[in-house]
Amino acid sequence: MKLTNNWRGWLLWLISGLWFLQLIWLAWYYAPDVQDMAWRVASRRTGPAIRQEDPFYLWTLTLAAVIPPRDTYIFLDNYEAGKEIEARYHLIPRKHVLLPPAAPPSFLFHALRQEKASYLVIREGDKAWSSADAAAESAAFLLLPVPGQGLVFQVDYERLLGRFYD
């Protein structure tokens, strides 16, 4: 075997060596996952039990008990937070409409009327949103005593004029 003729073979061995290092890195990278999986299997905390550990999931369960399955709700949240997609997933088949929490009250009222939404859910109820303040002051909204992090209003959308500039 001549070295000059067999440089491709040497290259193959070089790539194989680098791949071996890659395998070690992959094992290190996924080791925490394996550890968590082993702990969950040993403690029988798998599948649905994992969801029970999430306070947001528990809150959506209370929402599901309040909002009837055929009703529409407006969910006031930032899309980037990734929580509204979870809420939509858990609250199916209720119709879900997302609005940003910074939406002006006029637009929120317009959307509630247009979508015939019977509920308004504000995930970050502890923050100061102009829409939340407007809802709290309007007679068309009833704040429900739902325990959890957010605010839930029952809405009588027919009482809202729903004009964009009202």
Add this chain to the structure above:
Amino acid sequence: MSGSWGDSMIETALTLLRFLLGLGGVFLLGYACFALLVPNPREFRVLESLCLSFGIGAVGLTLWMLFLSWWGLAFSLILSLAPPLAAAFLALAVKKLVRKRSGRPESYLPAAPPPPPVPFRVWDWVFIGLLAALFLFAYFRAVIYPIWAWDAIATWGCKAKLFYQSRAMDLTCIEAHNYYPNLVPLLLSYLYFCLGEVNDHLAQGLFPLWGALLLGMLYSFLRRMGLNRTQALGITAFFALNGTVFISHLFIAYADLPLAYFALAAVGLVYLWLLDAAPLGALALAAPFFAGLAWCKYEGPPLAGTILLAAFLSLVWLRPPDWKTRFLKLGIPVLGLAAGFLPWRLFAAFSHLEMGADHVRNLYPHQFLESIPYLLRALIDPFFFGLLWPAAALALLFSGRGLWRSPRLFPALFVGGNLLAVLVAYAVAPTSAAEFDMYVRATIDRLLLHITPVVALLVGEGMKEVREVDHKTV
């Protein structure tokens, strides 16, 4: 205490059995269609038949569910599975009868004699062991945790849950992405019908299976390309255990892994056909995979288009003696593409669904240029695909001028064309300058995953070059 634990174990075992039977139904339907499409199914290895059958079954079953919804019939396990299964086996019986009458029963068709069994080498066991360890991890990683990844929650799993609960393709309560094709959600909802509940952690077991089938297919194609068992296993393990993208897609319930599976099947079968290494009926067999591309994800039809374009250009450039006939034969996969593309488009049109206006609105040339460094970085960053893309670049380098004189031009054109298509996709993406970085980072690995299994075929070709040089040197 022990009684309730025993009951729980029995319940778990029954649930798992229902899940496996559900998957078995897809395999059975797929195998019946597979046996219909090819003149002699015995030309295929068992592994090959299994890997191809599942994809065909998934396409057939979910398209049937689409038609059920169109006709206003509520989904149920029996209605979803029994009619297509009965129709496929009836058609298979008719085919056998016709063949018998014409004096050409399948058992008498000339089939290649089975090669003498080759004992497994140490390296075979090493590669098999690595793949087994990967799938042990991926399967448990998938089924222990409920659906959690972004698109799985937002789109695929969400729709599957809705379709199961409403027993129809009811999209009235979803506003975002309701125009996306529905192969994956419908298949998941079918599994929910088999399980009798929305069990989204067990249903995620579908994805490691899909990954395993992709690898089985990759291995089979590499064998047909002339690699020996050790080499084919080595390339398969090299593809699977390189970077994190493929591994993470084994357990995150995205449609990108099934799309990569359909892309590999479509490219692999067309490539073998161009190499004259394909079994009889390869193009007819490719047709359902072209349908799967269109019916699986929004990016599928452009992928299918690049496969057809690359095949057309390869034929025109290489000019094999029968290139005109071959060109006409490419119409078969085009029919498959139409079969996967049109039903959903027509359904969406009749349902007044808006189709994808958020993806393509304008051309932003500066985004084309801005995305080039992202793409190059993703190709060489070990975190994404490890050494696979650099190895493929070396394999192409090994080919030298031979690339322009062999059908290897076809996968090279497909990959090159798709890299260009990725840049074009970013050039038409309506994102703000502030969001562009995040948008590219969130999508580039997935777009590359769709074509990366084909890149592994190119690495396989490079491996052949090394072996040939070794043989000449020795």
